[in-house]
Amino acid sequence: MKELKFIVQESNNTPHHTVTIRxxxxxxxxxxxxxxxGHDSLCQHRLSILAGKAKWVISDNGADVKRVINWLAxxxxxxxxxxxxQAQKQLKAAGKELEAATERLKEAEKAAAEARTKLIEVMND
Ligand SMILES: [Zn+2]
Incomplete structure (x- = not known):
């Protein structure tokens, strides 16, 4: 078994924590x-180290974060x-599609309202 421990701290005003990678x-x-x-959620400390970033590491083994990347494969x-x-890429793409569809919906609603107004006008002519 291989193990690495990193002490992390987000800023001088926040407590430090230990991230253990095995x-x-x-x-x-x-x-x-x-x-x-804990077991039920993801913290940024772990995600950051698993992404190969040593920005919050205050222990003197910050360079070892790169080893974690090799371990991951x-x-x-x-x-x-x-x-x-992958799921986040799909979510982002779906968000853009939704945005475009919402824009088309607004245009279609406006066109339908204008068409109804026109119908009322021609009926009353
Ligand atoms: Zn954490």
Missing amino acids: KEKNNLSARCTCESG WTDVGLAINEVT
Whole structure:
């Protein structure tokens, strides 16, 4: 089993936390001691380190974050991160489609209202 621990802190005014990354064959685990680092939610500390970013690492092993990236390939966590990335791309694309469709809906509503007004006018002529 391989293990790396990073002490992270977002700013001088926030408490520091420990992120522990463990790898055993294709199983990777990433745990954090912060309130959001439990089993039910994702904290930015873990996501940041799993993304290869050492920006919040205050322990002197910040360079080891790059090793985590190499560990990720073909692990359960690496594959799940790829799925999240794909899903987020689809969500973004769907959001753009929705925006465009909402714009077309507004134009169609305006055109329908104008057509009804015109119908009333010609009926009353
Ligand atoms: Zn955390």
